[in-house]
Amino acid sequence: MLPEADELAEALLDLGVPYEDIDEAVRLSRRLPDDTEALRLLEETVRELVPETAGTGETGVAGRSATEGILGSIELPELPDAAGPHARYFPLYVFAAALPRARARHRARGIPEPVSRLTLADVGRCVALHRRRHGTGGVLNAGWPTLHFRGELYQLGRLQFQRTRIGGRTGDLLAAAGLPVGPGDPALALHVPDFMGPLTPGAVDRSLALAREFFPRHHPEEQYTVATCASWLLDPQFKRHLPGDSNIVRFQDRFRLGPPPAEPEDSVPVRFVFGTTDEPLDRLPRDTVLQRAVLDHLREGGHWFIGHGWLPL
Template sequence: MPLPETDELAEVLLDLGVPHQDIDEPVRLSRRVTGDPGIRAFLEKAVAELVDGMGEVRGGADVPGLPGASGALARFFPLYVLVGSLPQARAHHRKLGVPEEVSRRTLADVGRAVALHRRWHGTGGILSARWLSLHLRGELYQLGRLQFQRSRIDRRTSDSIAAAGLAAGLDDPALSVHVPDFMGPLSPRACDRSLDLARDFFARHHPEEPSSVATCASWLLDPQLKRYLPGDSNIVRFQERFRLGEEPAEPEDLTPVRFVFGTTDVPLARLPRTTVLHRAVLDHLGDGGHWYVRTGWLSL
């Protein structure tokens, strides 16, 4: 059976950081999933595909929706796939000797994705299930304020790394840095601690993949933010850790809107302007500017 019984499922969802208001609905719906042979078989197949090649660096795996489903069942079905994968994920962590608190905080990103679904859509569900497959497959870990994904150096950064004289090159191991929501300020101290934790963690648990650089692809690295933010702001100081690659050809204007305001469905003129960052994002677009997702790297 890919899912625990209903009482146990509620406890599992709590352990995953799922908000209390979004526990009753998926627990109730789980009876329909486990009681329907066709749905149960589809779930078992989806779980098997997600955990196939556990621990390999593949950039995640597909987490399918349930064909023909609608409403809450459609929104929550990917959550059941992730929950069904938990035993294999935790066993993989134990095999590597991953500390329990790192495992717990990493897998709690599932709950963050449920909170984000409600923030963005106003309903229960799970956002970006494929992203969460990285956590369940042992490809990504939460280490302090930041998340680190086992990855490879790509063409966006390889030329810049070579120009700096580092030996690391295209397709060599690297750590991709991600900045999750709902984790407090992106302070220099918190980032320093995360990088220190990452150096030790991956040297200890993945010595076969020595990474000499960390990369980051984010709207937070767009240097245009320096026009609007104080020089000692956390975002500017985070930017200054990285050497940037080339500016991409196409802007992604709505990316900072989505992350800063939690929605792209509200007209820009109706969005709040209560913080410096709010005003920066909106004023830049209002003046005809564009925002870019920039890629950078730092030496570990």
């Protein structure tokens, strides 16, 4: 069930929700008891998001479930706009209600409390992104934090690491490199979240070192030998626009990159760098080297692509 107002505010703080959204979310939550359909969906979604048996099955090491597997994300249901203004915050209420279960799941795995706290606080980043892009409260890409609540993604320093399986594109790259892993084998998908400071080489080194220690200890039933990444940051064309010692170029140099996909994704770097795709390109700021690189490449008739790469762990 959803916590009472005082406890809800504390839960939202734990989830990293910006202060400017907490008052509104708590105030609108008072409408939920009168919305029987919303309450039913809330309870069902919490049970699906973090099943009660998660992390408490047959175990081999300190309460860690050996049969948990990789569950994947889920899509959270949406309330119709006719339900009222509290519909915008429905995913946030789901995460607040599921927070005790997610913490219990982490404890069953022996996840350190600081890692658990920083991981689940990614919900607040989705709230901040919603306000940044739409100017209102809400949760942008609400399916994303379900990975955190299901024990499949962890914040380790500057980077996030997702327990996943090698796909066909990366499998071809690994086969070409002669590695004895392929499609279906475990891999860590590496993600670079917003609002976490510069992507310095030192910060990346620290995150990779934390991951190499973290996963054998807390997910010993899975062997991770490679980390993969699919990101606009790995488009090798940035090397034509950025200095060789830039953080993005040095990040790219860690990976063995595959060929670019056939379809461009011009809007992706624009959205991440400028926070919007609604403004004409000639109205966007040109204050940083990266902003100028993204815009100049597009104005020259070029396209941006999602780069795919891997690195050994």
